[in-house]
Amino acid sequence: MPIHQARALLLSALFALPFTANAETREAPAAKGADDGKPLIIAHRGASGYLPEHTLAAYAVAVLQGADYIEPDLVMSKDGQLFARHDNELGLTTDVAKHPEFADRKRKATIDGVELDGWFSEDFTAAELKRLRAIERIPDVRPGNTRLDGQFEIPTLQEIIDLVKALQVSQGREIGLYIETKHPAHFQQLGLAMEKPLVETLARNGYADAKAPVYLQSFEVSNLKALRQLSSLRLVQLYGKGQPQDQVELGNPLTYEQMATPAGLKAVAQYANGVGPDKGYVIPRKADGSLGEPTRFVADAHAAGLLVHPYTFRAENQFLPINLQRGSDPAARGDIDAELRAFLATGIDGLFIDQPDIAVRLRNAAAH
Numbered sequence: 001m002p003i004h005q006a007r008a009l010l011l012s013a014l015f016a017l018p019f020t021a022n023a024e025t026r027e028a029p030a031a032k033g034a035d036d037g038k039p040l041i042i043a044h045r046g047a048s049g050y051l052p053e054h055t056l057a058a059y060a061v062a063v064l065q066g067a068d069y070i071e072p073d074l075v076m077s078k079d080g081q082l083f084a085r086h087d088n089e090l091g092l093t094t095d096v097a098k099h100p101e102f103a104d105r106k107r108k109a110t111i112d113g114v115e116l117d118g119w120f121s122e123d124f125t126a127a128e129l130k131r132l133r134a135i136e137r138i139p140d141v142r143p144g145n146t147r148l149d150g151q152f153e154i155p156t157l158q159e160i161i162d163l164v165k166a167l168q169v170s171q172g173r174e175i176g177l178y179i180e181t182k183h184p185a186h187f188q189q190l191g192l193a194m195e196k197p198l199v200e201t202l203a204r205n206g207y208a209d210a211k212a213p214v215y216l217q218s219f220e221v222s223n224l225k226a227l228r229q230l231s232s233l234r235l236v237q238l239y240g241k242g243q244p245q246d247q248v249e250l251g252n253p254l255t256y257e258q259m260a261t262p263a264g265l266k267a268v269a270q271y272a273n274g275v276g277p278d279k280g281y282v283i284p285r286k287a288d289g290s291l292g293e294p295t296r297f298v299a300d301a302h303a304a305g306l307l308v309h310p311y312t313f314r315a316e317n318q319f320l321p322i323n324l325q326r327g328s329d330p331a332a333r334g335d336i337d338a339e340l341r342a343f344l345a346t347g348i349d350g351l352f353i354d355q356p357d358i359a360v361r362l363r364n365a366a367a368h
């Protein structure tokens, strides 16, 4: 979608909608449940292929494109508020570097074993974070999105919920929240544990049990187990490379590879309802970079009673298997339809995508 069209759509939606979630919007009946149309289309950080990620605008456009769920990643402010950012380091996706009043907050820190030099959400109050504006994370790949740099605030979880409640009314359907806790062990060590405020905020807004259109996801294990003690909301174990960070810090040898075996998946099913694997667990790439053959991961996860929602599908060539790239421009769009069809054929229950409109179109076409 051209950016001017996305912006027009967004503005028409935003100005037409009530932005405060009042009793009327909370209780409005939804004609279609968020989980009705399998496989789920989860808008990865919003419609982040079209607008700067983790902004109300990116989430709203994703909903207007038909996404079933939007995906906020959450970090904590110094005063314990939940904000949507992929990283607690703010330099890549906000204009913090342009704020002279925050220049002295720049520092080095090791987050999840990686040394970083930047600005960190835990050093900023909620009011200070509200003075920042979002910028495009990958301007070389998505130059069109940079036209919106500086336009949008960093949203709180409550603001995202309010947006969803309002859009449910205008769209006449339930819209889900697929929320990731980012760096949970790190925030716990700072005395800013995310789990309780997250569950309490959701409960205040009527999201309290497994029937709610909510999934909570994490790459770590301990905080999912803690969430299971606090809530019956649905939980999803994410799978990356190596080990979950909390397991590293606990000195446990558990790896994602072990968690992907039939026995490992059964153990995950003791506390989670689903798994969110890097898509390579489902269909790895061959040595030459082309798309390979499906593994047993989906069948083994289903046998353990787990839903499977792989991440992350992106339309640009540089993110696609080499045999599905089109032309030589890494930022040009390749044959993502072919990649999506191959993954949908494996029986996955949903997927994370930066361009939800593409997956919605394919999913709906397959249903007819």
Ligand code: G3P
Pocket (backbone or CB within 6 Å): 044, 073, 086, 180, 217, 238, 276, 311, 312, 352
């Ligand atoms: O949460 C699924 C997927 O978003 C995980 O990767 O790094 O984009 O949060 P990331």
Ligand code: CA
Pocket (backbone or CB within 6 Å): 071, 072, 073, 180
């Ligand atoms: Ca995420």
